[in-house]
Amino acid sequence: MLARDSLALSVVMPVYNGEDYLQASIESIVRQSFGNFEFVILDDGSTDRTPQILSEWAGRDGRIRVISGRPRRGVVGSANRVVREAQAPICARMDADDVSHPDRLRRQWEVLQSHPDVCLVATLFELIDRRGRVVRSRDRSTLLRRGLVPPFPHGSIMFRRGAFEAAGGYRQACTYWEDRDLFIRMAQQGRILVLPAPLYRLRCHAKSARLSASSRDLRDAFRLMHRCLAAHRAGRDYTALLDGSGGPGGEPDDVALQWLSLLGSLRLWAGLRPGILRHLLSRGGVRVSAASLRVLALAALGEVSPRLYRRLHQGVHRLRDRQAARVIDEQRPVEWRLQ
Numbered sequence: 001m002l003a004r005d006s007l008a009l010s011v012v013m014p015v016y017n018g019e020d021y022l023q024a025s026i027e028s029i030v031r032q033s034f035g036n037f038e039f040v041i042l043d044d045g046s047t048d049r050t051p052q053i054l055s056e057w058a059g060r061d062g063r064i065r066v067i068s069g070r071p072r073r074g075v076v077g078s079a080n081r082v083v084r085e086a087q088a089p090i091c092a093r094m095d096a097d098d099v100s101h102p103d104r105l106r107r108q109w110e111v112l113q114s115h116p117d118v119c120l121v122a123t124l125f126e127l128i129d130r131r132g133r134v135v136r137s138r139d140r141s142t143l144l145r146r147g148l149v150p151p152f153p154h155g156s157i158m159f160r161r162g163a164f165e166a167a168g169g170y171r172q173a174c175t176y177w178e179d180r181d182l183f184i185r186m187a188q189q190g191r192i193l194v195l196p197a198p199l200y201r202l203r204c205h206a207k208s209a210r211l212s213a214s215s216r217d218l219r220d221a222f223r224l225m226h227r228c229l230a231a232h233r234a235g236r237d238y239t240a241l242l243d244g245s246g247g248p249g250g251e252p253d254d255v256a257l258q259w260l261s262l263l264g265s266l267r268l269w270a271g272l273r274p275g276i277l278r279h280l281l282s283r284g285g286v287r288v289s290a291a292s293l294r295v296l297a298l299a300a301l302g303e304v305s306p307r308l309y310r311r312l313h314q315g316v317h318r319l320r321d322r323q324a325a326r327v328i329d330e331q332r333p334v335e336w337r338l339q
Contacts, residue, residue: 009037009109009158010086014069014078015096019049021203024132026053028099030061034106037092039064042082045072075209076170076178083164091164095155097203099128104199108158111193111333119163119190120183121333122152123199127269130205135269135310138198139317140324143334148229151336154179156200163189173242174228176210176221184232184338193333204269211266222259233339257295264298268309274302 011029015022029039043051043066058064067085069078083091090112092105104123111121124143127136142151167185174181186192205211210218228238264274277299301309328334 007036007038007088009034009090009092009105010088010161011037011039011092011094011105012042012082012086013040013094013096014042014044014075014082015046015050015054016044016069016072016078017046017048017050017207018096019046019053020130020207021097021205022050022053024099025094025096026057026064028102029094029105030057030063031102032100032105033103034109035063037063037105038087040067040082040085041065042067042069042078042085044069044074044078074175076172076175079178080169083161083169086161089161090158091161092158093155095153095202097205097208098153098155099132099201099203100156101197101199101201104156105158107195107197107199111195112158112160115191115193115333117191118193120157120159120186121193121195122150122158122336123156123195123197124151125153125156125200125202126198128201128203129269129271130203132201132203134201135204136314136317137321138196139321140196140328141320143194143196143328143336144324146337146339148180148184148232148338150180150183152194153200153202155202159186160190171242174221174225176213176218177225180225181228187338192336194336195333196328196330204266204271206270206272208266208270211270215263218263219259222262223255226255226258261295261298264295264302268298268302268306271306273306274299277303 013025013029018025026039026041039061041054041064043054054064054066058066065085067082069081073081090109092108094100108121108123112118124138124140126134126138129135145151163186164182166189167182170178170182183192224241228241231238231241260276264276267274276295298309
């Protein structure tokens with residue numbers, strides 16, 4: 001184990017029942033070109049082979065430190081706990097079903113060292129399926145858009161722990177969008193940069209936390225997120241909405257359609273059919289608009305041929321990426337501005 005005062009970085013990873021992809025995830029970190037780190041892994045009460053896998057890896061690599069998460073804390077609780085266990089002033093998040101490029105940590109570390117006003121640096125990504133095959137390439141055009149949708153995955157971030165603590169960490173009320181809520185508050189602590197290179201591979205599979213959640217829980221979380229982000233765009237603090245004091249929220253067509261589009265996309269990239277037609281029918285129909293027609297097209301094409309849908313979507317992403325390459329330097333980070 002490295003001495004605390006010599007540690008440059010803590011890689012932090014919570015895991016729950018991650019036996020299917022845990023080996024590949026850990027291996028991608030221990031083989032990084034940047035080696036001065038500890039790897040803190042929190043086992044959040046797993047009931048599969050996760051504890052055995054972690055024990056084996058800890059015995060092979062002294063940088064790995066395994067923390068027991070019993071009793072189980074859940075997505076947000078385990079995410080906060082694993083950062084508290086970190087000993088270095090800079091933390092890199094890793095998710096237990098994803099894969100990091102060998103140069104990911106080095107390149108992010110160099111950005112933080114050369115930009116003291118930056119509190120968080122992330123990377124673009126590729127989507128992979130359960131077998132590790134790339135099903136969607138990176139899309140640099142997302143870096144040219146402003147807004148509250150981050151162009152990077154949660155697992156790709158590296159951040160200053162002081163800024164994380166000043167922001168208040170993850171909030172339980174924001175479960176299933178705790179990352180986006182954190183990024184909004186982190187942006188008040190410093191700049192957020194994104195490396196245009198696809199240094200992270202995000203795995204889509206049926207056992208992911210969002211797809212494993214009940215449809216009702218995911219829908220309710222999306223409704224709350226939509227109301228909070230609307231308040232943020234209007235320049236208001238949305239904290240009151242998180243404790244229920246903001247009053248009941250309805251579900252207008254645009255919110256319902258965004259929620260169904262998200263659910264359908266998650267399922268399609270995980271290799272499943274979208275399965276959202278029944279949700280549309282249960283609403284008794286929606287107002288005809290460009291948005292509703294897009295969702296209906298997603299539902300119909302996805303049900304008939306999920307593979308064709310994914311190929312068409314991949315083609316659109318490749319075209320956008322090539323166009324964005326004309327103005328984005330592969331080697332230079334791009335600032336993500338929320339507004």
